[in-house]
Every structure is written in structure tokens, then in C-alpha cells.
Amino acid sequence: MVDEDRRSALWRAVADAAGTPGQGTWGRSVCRNCVDILDGIDAATVTLRATASAQDMLGASAEWAGLLEDQQYTLGEGPGIQAFTQGTPVLVDDLPAADSRWPIFAEAAQAAGAAAMFAFPLQLGAIALGTLDLYRRTPGALPAGTVAEAATLADLIALALLARADRAEATGQDWLRRTGSYHDVHIATGILAARHSISLADAFVRLRAHAFGRGASVLDSARDVIARRIDVTEPGE
Structure with a gap:
């Protein structure tokens, strides 16, 4: 349990973050505060x-953590994706030892110097928004108190995002950033689906496989498709 004084301190880490909830500046500030x-x-x-x-990283406190978030998206595996899918925290105190669960991501994490990862769903009731993913460079479990605080932070981040979404809807604003985001992936997926007369799901599988095969992120590959620098006719091509 998190007492009221500590909860207030955690709320300030979210509420006092620079920028507007749902935007990149705010996301990066919240991550640094975490x-x-x-x-x-x-x-x-x-x-x-x-x-x-459909994924959009709002912010990262460090470049290497952001790259690992991209890796989860490109590979389609990792603690963050599992935490979002099952709606419960996924706590991995030794990433190299988790290679049987996420073999390629565990290898990527080890190469980036991440030894442990703790993913918490951004979820309020039945509304699931995403994840707060925490990394450390040394293996080991988090103390129970830190796990409770991280789960509280995830709830507070979700609350801030939903409150901003409600205000934006009332004023007709677009509360999510679009420029430079994973919105480009949706556009590229649609282009491939129309071009090759396949489903959006199959188009995304091809895009993801192509990105993995060339050692690129899904986002970079999507931008190449939009700019007509590449075409993806078969998975992995």
C-alpha cells in the first residue's frame, strides 16, 4: 500500500511534468520524474x-530505453506488450534469463545493457491505454514498496491522460501528437494493404517482418514505404 503523503508525491511527479498530457514533452518529463x-x-x-x-511512445527518460521500446514494437514481443495484453504487471528481474519467453527481445535488451525490466499497464477499470515500462542495468527484483509505487504511478499517468482526453473531446482538440509518431505506421499499413489487396493485419505483418529483416524499426520502414523508397511484397522481403 502507498500512504497518502507518498501518493501525493507520486501525483506531483505526473501533474507537475512539463507540457500537456498526451504530448512528447510531457511524456519525457514524466519518465524522468519516474x-x-x-x-x-x-x-x-x-x-x-x-x-x-498500434503503438505510440510518448516519452523515454533515456535513448537506450526508447530504442528497446521500439524493439518490442518491431519484434512483437516483450514485457510491455505482455503487460498490456494481460492487464497485469510483468516483472522481470533477470532479462537474459527470460530468453525462453522473449528470445529476440531478451537478446536486444542485453545488448543495450538492460538487465531487468518491470512493465505496468496504464489501465483504469476496463480502459487500457498502454504501459509504463521501467528498466534497470543490474538484475534483481524490486522491493515490494517500489512495485506498489510504480503501479500507483501507472494509475496516475492513466488518470492524467484520460482527464486530458475528456477535456480535448469537449473542445474538439486533437490531444495526441501526430507528427513524428507511430501514426505513420498506420498510413504505411494502409498503403500496403491497398497496393497488394491484403488485409491490414497481413500488411502489418509484412511491414514488421521487413523491418526486422533489414535491422530497422517499424517506424523507419513505414516512413520508407510512405516515401516510396521501398515496397514490401512478401514477408521479410
Whole structure:
């Protein structure tokens, strides 16, 4: 349990973050505040998730953590995706030892210097928004108190995002950033689906396989499709 004084401090880490909820500046600020306020955490990311093919990273406290978030999206595996799918925290105190669960992601995490990862769903009731993913460079479990605080932070982040969404809907604003986001993936998926007369799901599978095959992110490959620098006619091509 988190007492009221500590909960207030956690809320300030979210409410006092620079920028507007749902925007990149706010996301990065929240992630840095999470690292500052949680013991034993080296990096954090906040990512909106809708489906396996719809993800938008709002912010990361460190570049290497952001790259690992991209890896989860490109590979379609990892603690963050599992936490979002099952709606419960996924706590991995030794990532290299988790290679049987997420073999390619575990290898990517080890190469980036991440030894442990703790993913918490951004969820209020039946509304699931994404995940708060926490990383550390040394293996080991988080103390129970830190786990409780991280789960509370995830709830508060979700609350801030939903409150902003409600205000934006009332005023007709677009509360989510679009420029430079994973919105490009949706556009590229639609282009491939129309071009090759396949479903959106199959188009995304081809895009993801192509990105993995060339060692690129899904986002970069999507932008290449939009710019007509590449075409993806078969998975992995």
C-alpha cells in the first residue's frame, strides 16, 4: 500500500511534468520524474498501446530505453506488450534469463545493457491505454514498496491522460501528437494493404517482418514505404 503523503508525491511527479498530457514533452518529463522518484530504476518509458499494430511512445527518460521500446514494437514481443495484453504487471528481474519467453527481445535488451525490466499497464477499470515500462542495468527484483509505487504511478499517468482526453473531446482538440509518431505506421499499413489487396493485419505483418529483416524499426520502414523508397511484397522481403 502507498500512504497518502507518498501518493501525493507520486501525483506531483505526473501533474507537475512539463507540457500537456498526451504530448512528447510531457511524456519525457514524466519518465524522468519516474526515474527520480522510484528507487533502483535507471530508465523509464511511457507508451500508448491499442493493438499489436498500434503503438505510440510518448516519452523515454533515456535513448537506450526508447530504442528497446521500439524493439518490442518491431519484434512483437516483450514485457510491455505482455503487460498490456494481460492487464497485469510483468516483472522481470533477470532479462537474459527470460530468453525462453522473449528470445529476440531478451537478446536486444542485453545488448543495450538492460538487465531487468518491470512493465505496468496504464489501465483504469476496463480502459487500457498502454504501459509504463521501467528498466534497470543490474538484475534483481524490486522491493515490494517500489512495485506498489510504480503501479500507483501507472494509475496516475492513466488518470492524467484520460482527464486530458475528456477535456480535448469537449473542445474538439486533437490531444495526441501526430507528427513524428507511430501514426505513420498506420498510413504505411494502409498503403500496403491497398497496393497488394491484403488485409491490414497481413500488411502489418509484412511491414514488421521487413523491418526486422533489414535491422530497422517499424517506424523507419513505414516512413520508407510512405516515401516510396521501398515496397514490401512478401514477408521479410
